[in-house]
């Protein structure tokens with residue numbers, strides 16, 4: 001039987017992880033985080049489809065397509081979290097569970113990062129735990145789909 005697959009989406013600039021700003025985002029690369037997610041999902045009998053895009057439209061396309069192929073969405077929309085009504089609208093089109101993740105604690109940072117459009121439709125939000133937050137998000141997602 002095919003394992004249930006979680007779509008894990010990463011927004012703009014997250015491809016730069018590990019190269020700059022370790023005080024906010026840690027020193028792991030996005031590839032390292034993908035491995036953390038794959039290992040944790042596998043422990044729970046799940047699989048992952050891990051993607052990254054700097055393009056808002058591509059993220060919207062992937063969210064629209066998710067309801068046919070995935071059982072849940074884990075989303076770190078990067079800076080689009082704070083600006084994108086397009087991503088919010090796309091998330092509203094899916095009935096899948098949604099877990100929002102941020103590496104940094106966005107509430108300890110600039111005021112413009114305190115607002116999240118994604119949170120309006122997320123089942124829950126994990127922020128401030130660095131790459132560990134993705135592992136926590138997989139655990140939370142497994143609970144949501146069980």
Ligand code: CA2
Pocket residue numbers: 012013014016017018019020021025076077078079080081101102103104105106113
């Ligand atoms: O804390 C998070 O995960 C964020 O979603 C990261 C976004 C930021 O705009 C959000 O407010 C919070 C930024 C990701 C940028 O990542 C970089 C990593 C290394 C070097 C430069 C940027």
